Amino acid sequence: MISQSNNPPLLLRTRGMAAEVAARLRVMIDEGEMPPGARIDEKEMCMAFDVSKTPLREALKVLVSEGRVTHRQYIGYRVAAIDLGDLASTFEMLHGLEAMAGELLQQRVSVTQVAAIGAKHRRMVECHNSGKRLEYFQLNQQVHQMIVDAAGNPVLSNIYATLMSKVHRARGAANTDILRWSESMDEHDAILAALEDPAHTDLPRILREHSENTASEVLAVLNRARASAPAARDEGVKPEVSREPEEVVGFSQD
Known part of the structure; x- marks a missing residue:
């Protein structure tokens, strides 16, 4: 034995x-x-x-x-592969959840929560100013979850976190080429300003528009990558056409 x-x-x-x-x-x-x-x-x-x-x-x-x-x-x-159709549908759900969180925040967000979000936001600004894209992206995700959590609805928070986990990889894939980094930072400044406004009246609209703008850019970047995938030629790790001529490895519209 x-x-x-x-x-x-x-x-x-x-x-x-x-x-x-x-x-x-x-x-x-x-x-x-x-x-x-x-x-x-x-x-x-x-x-x-x-x-x-x-x-x-x-x-x-x-x-x-x-x-x-x-x-x-x-x-x-x-x-x-990233399923672009499923991704677009997931983003549509996230738009509504962001707006719903904004509506709840109008009645529920506390000064302490706003201060904590503001501190995280300032760290994100520092990463933006120093060109630390990966760190910025990670802080960005944290700020969004903090905002939704501050709405005080655990079910909303859990659904949001689950859907965000589905789009995280797509956002990361697009993040390497994203063109609207400064625009996104400006939108986050507007979100914080709306949070710090005692009335919070613009929060639902600003949060939804930011979500829509992010989705539009991510989908555009991934669609461009999908279109160019058959011609892509890198050294080492790279997207390629599979052995089946009709299937492009990397992105799917289904």
Whole structure:
């Protein structure tokens, strides 16, 4: 009988490395460093993370179960496509939730909550001014959730968080090319000003318009990327046309 004491430590180390690799890949995918349809080169990933194929493949299995990665025989692992039709529908829901939060905030937001949102907003401004796009994007997400949470409706907060998690990767993919960064920052200034106004009368409109503008830009960027995907040629990880001529890996309109 094989001793149980010799195997668990090795297994735990492998699982620990797999979890760490999965976490790092998850961030790379969600923040747009690895775009939709990108081929995941196992050899390059093993070298980059200094791990063997075992923990890498365990990590990739986790990401496949999460829908962030796909695997096909003879093709290998790729970053999962973004369904543009589903994305547009999700954004439509978010517009309404943002406006609803604005209406509730008119009666419920406290001075303390406004101060906390304002402090996070100022950190976001600092990242914008210093060109730290990734940090700005992360703070942006946090500010939006704080605003919705301040509406004091847990059901609204949970639905919003769930839908935002669905568009997070799309926003990250578009974030690398987004053209309206300064415009978005101006809109956030307007949101904070409306929050700091005791009447809060403009909040529903401003929040909804900001959500609509963000959706419009993200969808435009991803549609441009989808249109150019067949011609894209990068070194290493890149979006490619699959073996089926009619299917472009990376984006879907279904």
